[in-house]
Amino acid sequence: QVQLVQSGAEVKKPGASVKVSCKASGYTFTDYYIHWVRQAPGQGLEWMGWSNPNNGDTNYAQNFQGRVTMTRDPSISTAYMELSRLRSDDTAVYYCARDLLTRSFWFDPWGQGTLVTVSS
């Protein structure tokens, strides 16, 4: 079955960077965009951007421009999201999610989430 498995929880200091991985299985990795969505504690969902695993193209939400980098390694069916210059308000669960259909921008399935805690 289609599955996304993310890396484990991280604790970072303000100003540091974090890199979250998302390993895909059960389908052809290069056929579907990977999106990243975050959720602060007790809050709603915030879309961060997408990565095209086929050619490496990306598109980022303006709120994260200059701080986020989405990459991928097709040889191991893994996508990555790196967020730099972390602040306390970046504390959140970060999810990767696959396009339901090619370039559909409907998200299914989702990874299990990675909690990133930013604290001094």
Next chain:
Amino acid sequence: EIVLTQSPATLSLSPGERATLSCRASQSVSSSLAWYQQKPGQAPRLLIYDASNRATGIPARFSGGGSGTDFTLTISSLEPEDFAVYYCQQRSIWPPVTFGGGTKVEIK
């Protein structure tokens, strides 16, 4: 940026009752709207896409409707496992893709 406003914020109902959730867009998104369910400690799950299409494996008691700026998610008869938070999402005009603030369906 398209703003999605969900109402009510909380819906208190009993199992077996009908739930009607609303999502209003700040401008027309045509039929480019989806609904997700999220339970505590879990990732969201896609329920409905393109306003009215049920995702694979979603029970028939979940239905979506609407177009333009006004959308509804209806749960015809609440099961115990349906008590959760529900989010709408638009993909019509991006970036950014946007989500509503969520509606919590709680047991009365």
